[in-house]
Amino acid sequence: MKKERVEAFTDAIVAIIMTIMVLEMKVPKAGTLTALLDERSYFFAYLISFFLIATTWYNHHYLFTYATWISKRAFWANCVWLFMMSLAPVATGWISEFPSSRTTAYFYLLVYILWGMAFRVLMVILIQDNPKKKERLGRMAGPKRSWLELSLLLVALVVTYFVPILCLVILGLNSVVWIINTPKGSDRILS
Template sequence: MGKNRLEAFSDGVLAIIITIMVLEMKVPHGSDWQTLQTLIPVFFSYVLSFVYVGIYWNNHHHLLHAVKHVSASVLWANLHLLFWLSLLPFVTGWMGENHFASAPTALYGGVLLMAGLAYWILVHCIITTEGKDSLVAKAVGKDAKGLISVVIYAAAIPIAFFHVVPALLAYLIVTFIWLVPDRRIEKTLLENGHS
């Protein structure tokens, strides 16, 4: 099975997720700058989630560029990833509206953790489908970035119940780890004569 429909569907879902997140930012009543100050937590949570969706979109694009065939397990693994990402608008809104209270911040980390695990599952379903000598298998290797990200999320969730700031910093650290697109796939494609 080809990958074009999977990629197009995923792109559409991610675009809808971003749209829902921005629509959750309600226009304040009032016309002065002080009115906007109440939106700072909502805006910050939106920016953080927008960056996360952008990171997933970018890396998903690179990942699928290296894929030749899509199996049923890859389709389901991709839907699993999209499910967790589709929860981002809810946890983003809850966290922002409640000014980064402990429970919403921990749940936000829980969704990030599950999305990270879902991406790992997707990658490994692709490797199982295409074989251990596939471009994805060569590019991903031991996937230290993915493992480190999941460990940071898992550590940040309980921390959020005691101190929200370190948990938020942990989420930011993961964005910096992934902000630059995963060059491993690009590099492997170029080394193997693909453009």
């Protein structure tokens, strides 16, 4: 399969997901700062979700730049990853509506974990399908980042039980880890 088709499809889905999330943001009911602050819960959840999506999209671009062949397995792994990401608007809206609920926080966390696992599976398949690019593709799954990410997720699982809204903060930190630890030169690659 031509990777350009998969990339175009992915870009469209990601754009739609981000658009849905911003459209879910409610306009304040009055022209006061208090009315604006009443929407802070959704804005905070949206902020974290937006950057989680933007970060994984950036890393997806890196992977697809170096992959020369997109197999049927890679296509379907990409679709599963997009499906998990498509649950982000629901998880974002739900946790913002009930920020003190363990259920909503654990649902948000579950969506993120499944989404992250789907991305890892996609990475592994792309590495297997493109053995000549293994070194470059493998840079995305560095051990330092993997251990830090796993540690943050384990902390989130525990902390969420006591202070549910902190799962957003921890996942925000996870996004920062991915932003900081992108492969060297990833901003200089040409398609």
